[in-house]
Amino acid sequence: KQLAIDQQRAIDEFVDRRLAEPASAYPEHVERSRERLRRVLDILNSVGDPIYPDLRGVRAILLERELLDSFRYIAGPPISEDDLFTIATRGPKRVKKSQVRTDDTVATRIYQLVMMLRDLERFPWLPTLGERRGNRMALLKPGRSPTREEVETALFATSILQAAQSLATERRGFGRVVERRLRDAMSKAGLVEAPAPNRGKIDDAGSIPKSGQFYGECTFFGRKVDLLIGLPRSHVVLVEAKDSSSALNSVKRLSNDTGAKAKRYREAFGRNAVLVALLSGVYHASTLQAAQQDGLKLIWAHRLDEFVSWLRDQCGIESRPK
Numbered sequence: 001k002q003l004a005i006d007q008q009r010a011i012d013e014f015v016d017r018r019l020a021e022p023a024s025a026y027p028e029h030v031e032r033s034r035e036r037l038r039r040v041l042d043i044l045n046s047v048g049d050p051i052y053p054d055l056r057g058v059r060a061i062l063l064e065r066e067l068l069d070s071f072r073y074i075a076g077p078p079i080s081e082d083d084l085f086t087i088a089t090r091g092p093k094r095v096k097k098s099q100v101r102t103d104d105t106v107a108t109r110i111y112q113l114v115m116m117l118r119d120l121e122r123f124p125w126l127p128t129l130g131e132r133r134g135n136r137m138a139l140l141k142p143g144r145s146p147t148r149e150e151v152e153t154a155l156f157a158t159s160i161l162q163a164a165q166s167l168a169t170e171r172r173g174f175g176r177v178v179e180r181r182l183r184d185a186m187s188k189a190g191l192v193e194a195p196a197p198n199r200g201k202i203d204d205a206g207s208i209p210k211s212g213q214f215y216g217e218c219t220f221f222g223r224k225v226d227l228l229i230g231l232p233r234s235h236v237v238l239v240e241a242k243d244s245s246s247a248l249n250s251v252k253r254l255s256n257d258t259g260a261k262a263k264r265y266r267e268a269f270g271r272n273a274v275l276v277a278l279l280s281g282v283y284h285a286s287t288l289q290a291a292q293q294d295g296l297k298l299i300w301a302h303r304l305d306e307f308v309s310w311l312r313d314q315c316g317i318e319s320r321p322k
Contacts, residue, residue, distance in 0.1 A: 003288055006300045013302060014245070014281045017174070029163035029170075034155050036070040037162075041151065043067075050115055050127040051139055055104060058111045062100045073162045074126070076119025088113045112137045122154045175243035178280050178301045179226050182239065185308045186214060190317040191229070202228065205269075208236050212315040221268035223261050226278075231314050238265060238275045239299075247284035254279075254287055259294040266295060276307075 040061055047057040061067045072079050079087075085095040088110045099106050116129040116137065128141035146154075187193060196215040197207050203221050209230030217226055220238060227239035240258045244250040254277060262275040277291060280301035288298060299307045 003298075004285060006298075006303070007283060007285055007288065009302055010280060010300055011282050018171075026163060026167055029167045030159045033070065033073075033162040033166065034159035036066050037073070037155055037158050040067055040070045040074070041154075044126070047111070050112065050129060050143065051137060053108060053111055055107050058107050059100060062107060062110060063097055069166075070158075070162065071114060073158050074119065074123055075114050075117040076122065078161065078165075079114070079117060084110060084113065122157050125150055171245070172243070174280060175241040175278075178243065178278060178304075179239075179241040181301070182227065182241075182278060182304055182308070183214075183216070185304055186229075186311065189308050189312045191311065191315065196228070203268075205234055208234065212317055220265060220273075223264050225261070225275075229311060231311075232316070233272075235272045235274070236269070237311070238273060239278050240275065241278045242280075244279075244281040244283055246282055247287065250281070250283040250287050254283065254291050254296075258296060259291055262295045 043057045043060055047053045061071050068081070072081060072084060082094075086092070089095060089106060095106060095110070100110070112129055115127055116131065118126050118128075120128075125144050125146035127139060127143035129137045130140045132138045183193065190212070192213050194209055194213045194215060196202065196209075196218040200215075200218040202208060202215070202218055209215050209228060211230050211232045214227055214229040217224065218228055219225070220228060220236075225238045226241050229237040229239065231237060238261075240261065242250075242254055242258060244254070258275065258277050265273040265275055274297060275295065276297045276299050278299050278301065292298060
């Protein structure tokens with residue numbers, strides 16, 4: 001019965017949060033996307049020969065996060081950063097900025113791949129590239145100067161496409177907001193945030209936080225955790241912040257992901273490790289019950305104060321006057 005009450009309150013807060021979004025939120029995303037893409041198109045005009053491009057312009061796009069995101073949306077359909085780097089390099093490792101700065105082949109290949117995949121409807125004036133034998137690019141059709149109408153149409157269509165995705169990404173980040181609220185509440189209650197040792201890799205009892213201390217994001221016996229909180233007698237509480245926008249999505253985010261971590265932590269650290277799922281959003285009752293059966297403790301974002309009070313009591317920290 002209590003689970004059902006909290007489940008419904010979390011759904012209500014999710015709905016209220018979405019309805020409270022300002023009417024300007026989406027238009028602002030559209031305008032930001034539009035301006036970034038305009039900068040990308042201006043730089044592309046100076047790149048010159050697509051087979052032997054001016055890499056100063058290419059690197060100006062690839063090394064700036066916001067411009068790279070807009071550049072990816074020139075492809076049709078837009079290509080993810082992971083796919084772009086994997087296909088361009090034919091390797092499993094993520095491309096680093098240092099590679100883009102120093103390796104002409106990598107920078108050229110990434111640029112040419114987007115040109116090869118570019119959306120013919122939205123960007124008809126850009127050069128058309130194709131691959132020939134030996135993975136070498138061929139110029140199938142040279143670029144030309146666009147008309148004002150073509151540019152405006154491309155800006156309009158692409159900014160809407162990108163803004164929808166960027167707003168969705170922003171919404172998915174609410175779990176981080178809840179995590180920050182917990183960190184702030186713990187600090188106000190007297191718990192102390194400490195730097196995690198060993199570059200954040202915690203794999204032995206001597207590295208866990210002392211009672212009344214907590215670490216930010218770190219790796220606990222090979223798996224990442226958002227917060228690691230120390231309790232007396234070498235007990236630790238591991239917190240995973242989870243925000244879900246649908247009951248179907250909650251199965252993956254809670255049971256498949258966090259539940260698997262709970263099993264790993266118990267195997268590595270025994271009963272002294274307690275994994276807590278810090279929940280906000282939409283969850284199905286059966287998913288919540290299955291998570292509890294897997295050994296997860298459920299803490300709701302709207303009941304943070306109770307959780308922090310429990311932590312303070314466990315650590316023997318006296319309540320601070322309001």
